[in-house]
Amino acid sequence: MRKPVVLRGYQFSVYNRIARVALHEKGVPYETEEVDPFAIDIPRDYLKRHPFRRVPVLSHGEFDVYETAAITRYVDAAFGGPDLMPTRAEVLARVTQVVSIMDIYGYRPMVRQVFAHRVFRPAAGEQSNKTEIAAGIEASLPVLGALDALVSEGHVLDGRTFTLADCHLAPMIAYFVQAPEGAMALSKYSALADWWESASQRPSIEATDPGLPLG
Template identity: 45%
Template sequence: MTADPLAASDRPRVFGAAYSVYVRIVRLALAEKGVEHELVPVDVFAAEGVPPGYLDRQPFGRIPAFEHGDFTLYETAAIVRYIDEAFDGPPLQPVDLRQRARCNQILSIADAYAYRSLVWGIYVERVERPAEGRAADEARIAAALPCARTCLAAMSDLMGGNVWLAGATLSLADLYLAAMVDYFVQAPEGRAMLAEYGRLAAWWSRMAARPSMAATRPD
């Protein structure tokens, strides 16, 4: 937390639910910057549908949405870059041109390929569906596994010998992947696959131990 806490009126508001991968990415960015925020509950999966009025904040009905003073924003990649640039605290985007390009590349891979395969294809089917008393869709899991493997292989290659995914310091790339991997490793297939990628498994041990991960853990 910052030494000089923000006044309640300056405190950013994040609209969404703590269980959401993308809400967590935003909250991780705020936690890593040491910025206090308010989480305003929005349940887009409610039986009655997206709460009335929420589409004014996020017309696609997704979470999160974000507010800082009189400024509102949606789309996680835009929100976390804003957070990084609007607040003091450790920079979350590499200054070096090529490392910054890597960071952006990893964000895109996480958005386009990892979220669907690691979280929906594997975690939701293997862990959440059975917890709800429903059978896992084995065909969906089997179909997601090759893409999950491609994601882990690509992340491991891009990371190379770095301590963090896009270089020597923590970046938005780490926050994106961590929010997804935290679900993925709850499935036995996820745990086993991550263990095959030694560098990434070591990265995950470092990442999982960060206070920001504990501070944003869903109940």
């Protein structure tokens, strides 16, 4: 019998979406369990699966894994479907590099500052702060520059072979460009903007769009 696949996470989490994109790309059927990591009463059972109180966690039968880069690597290795992790040394290095760039330098300014304060918080009826948006845009520029250089080099994000770099980057850019300041910033990096134009039309990206909260 096939072991159940359950993605435990928060519908609006960009990391949750990254895991969903990988599952969609591999054609893996899965269930979801909603966990809001910002709630004060995160269920105890969930905290046993994720000691750092973040989302998501992927469960495959008895096997639990947290940290999204580990989840997407697991999904790629554990299931059939197209390979999302290339084996050629240069490409493998670039995929890992894009994932790290987004986790360490991109996520906070692009998602937590620009998207959250310009788009998400107003949609949710929460207060937002213009200083955060401006600081987020400034901190995003070197990230966009680095990504643009990697796209131009041609080893990853080439618009033909979809990899774990695309899975990780697309949901973050999808949020970033919902802010007009983010869309404007991206338009200055033409190779990256072209990549996004094509990635945004990918069925796995369209199918996993979480939308926005209703006030």
